[in-house]
Amino acid sequence: MMSHVIRDASESIHWDEEVDVLVIGLGAAGAAAALEASACGADTLVLERAGGGGGTSAMSGGVIYLGGGTGLQKACGFEDSAEEMFKYLMASTGHAPDETKIRLYCEGSVDHYDWLCAQGVPFKPTYYHGTSGEPPTDDGLVWSGAENAHPFNEIARPAPRGHVPQVEHQGGPLLMEKLCAAVDASPARLAANHRCTALYQHSDGRVDGVACESFGEERKIRARGGVILTTGGFVLNDEMLLKHAPLALRCGMRVAATGDDGSGIRLGIAAGGETIHMDAVSISLPITQPWGLKRGVLVNERGQRFINEDTYYGRLGEAALLHNQGRAFLIVDDDIFEKPEYMEAIAGAGETPAELEKELGLPPGSLVATLDLYNAHAAKGADPVYHKAADYIQPLVRSPFGALDCTTEKALYAVFTLGGLHTDTEGRVLNPEGGAAE
Numbered sequence: 001m002m003s004h005v006i007r008d009a010s011e012s013i014h015w016d017e018e019v020d021v022l023v024i025g026l027g028a029a030g031a032a033a034a035l036e037a038s039a040c041g042a043d044t045l046v047l048e049r050a051g052g053g054g055g056t057s058a059m060s061g062g063v064i065y066l067g068g069g070t071g072l073q074k075a076c077g078f079e080d081s082a083e084e085m086f087k088y089l090m091a092s093t094g095h096a097p098d099e100t101k102i103r104l105y106c107e108g109s110v111d112h113y114d115w116l117c118a119q120g121v122p123f124k125p126t127y128y129h130g131t132s133g134e135p136p137t138d139d140g141l142v143w144s145g146a147e148n149a150h151p152f153n154e155i156a157r158p159a160p161r162g163h164v165p166q167v168e169h170q171g172g173p174l175l176m177e178k179l180c181a182a183v184d185a186s187p188a189r190l191a192a193n194h195r196c197t198a199l200y201q202h203s204d205g206r207v208d209g210v211a212c213e214s215f216g217e218e219r220k221i222r223a224r225g226g227v228i229l230t231t232g233g234f235v236l237n238d239e240m241l242l243k244h245a246p247l248a249l250r251c252g253m254r255v256a257a258t259g260d261d262g263s264g265i266r267l268g269i270a271a272g273g274e275t276i277h278m279d280a281v282s283i284s285l286p287i288t289q290p291w292g293l294k295r296g297v298l299v300n301e302r303g304q305r306f307i308n309e310d311t312y313y314g315r316l317g318e319a320a321l322l323h324n325q326g327r328a329f330l331i332v333d334d335d336i337f338e339k340p341e342y343m344e345a346i347a348g349a350g351e352t353p354a355e356l357e358k359e360l361g362l363p364p365g366s367l368v369a370t371l372d373l374y375n376a377h378a379a380k381g382a383d384p385v386y387h388k389a390a391d392y393i394q395p396l397v398r399s400p401f402g403a404l405d406c407t408t409e410k411a412l413y414a415v416f417t418l419g420g421l422h423t424d425t426e427g428r429v430l431n432p433e434g435g436a437a438e
Helices: 028-039 055-059 071-075 082-092 099-107 109-118 172-185 238-244 246-250 263-270 291-295 313-324 353-360 366-378
Strands: 006-008 017-024 044-048 127-132 141-143 189-192 195-201 207-214 217-229 281-284 297-300 328-333 346-350 401-405 414-417
Touching: 017 028, 017 207, 028 044, 028 055, 028 172, 028 217, 055 172, 071 109, 082 099, 082 109, 099 109, 195 217, 195 263, 217 263, 238 246, 246 281, 246 313, 281 313, 291 328, 297 313, 297 366, 346 353, 353 366, 353 401
Parallel strands: 006 195, 017 044, 017 217, 044 189, 127 141
Antiparallel strands: 195 207, 207 217, 281 414, 297 328, 328 401, 346 401
């Protein structure tokens, strides 16, 4: 932990450099901030602790959530509107969604897409069906949420909104290659291998600049117009995870660059900023890739279903980890079994549901009762318990029966944190009283 993150700016300071805007971190957010600040004429400097830009954004799948009728959506033959996108996001982003921010994001989504294109990010005008997240092809549009699953398909008109840079498989590297190239071509300057260690703050709360380290040497940089923190989350900080999101410690894959240690968040807290949703995490459990496995039944350690299996794998992960302690199994029969793309472990098999139940150590009769109920309705093409779509409803009756191991010990639980400093719609960090921390 940093112990001297705030320094007194009222003292006489010898600044090594003065700029208008100082951006801390060069991931996607940092690149956007640097490009827009420099486009407005501000003398902009970006500090990046690594040897170059990219951050966690370069390690991601590169799927960008956009909608409202983007050029890519139209080229692929899909109708969408800002209002339908807004209704979906309001319903799917937790119990206390920020209506104002979501509204602005949806209304500006087409412009966001056009901005990315203007920075040189390529999108192939083709649609790929059958995966949640980046496709194995270089197609540009995918489903990347639960828009087409219960209950959201009854709340808003579904449309695919996953915009993927034109490259096979993982799109994050290409996304950041193009954004970093745009930063290089802009008036903004990059200082790599510079780690921000402290903020200089006046007694009235105003932040004047930063101290940073580069190869053991300290530099002091003044920011006349402001400091923008775009340093990512804290998924690599076990102490912060234990305090705010302890279940994330069970996940086998932390999606993060080396800088995702919460240092920027702690800088903001030390300067008087308030945090929000520090317990929120994204948990991807891609057990229904390929999509044919959505016809399976996902049960917990009590042998009971807990979600509709055709929903987005981020919702599957959230439900499995946060509500079922990461104890889950995907039940399949011989008709629907196929090898998952992201996991290999088979937790058990049996000639009958009762045999499988016993092998998994589930409560006696629990899995048998679950499958009896599911199959009775599935024979009629229905799922009145969790409302899975008819395309993925099929009785599980052909032996042998198997269970794919979806526990945290055996399955891919890919996690990163979502919480951080509380900001307003202008990007200003707020203090606990709701005012802007300067």
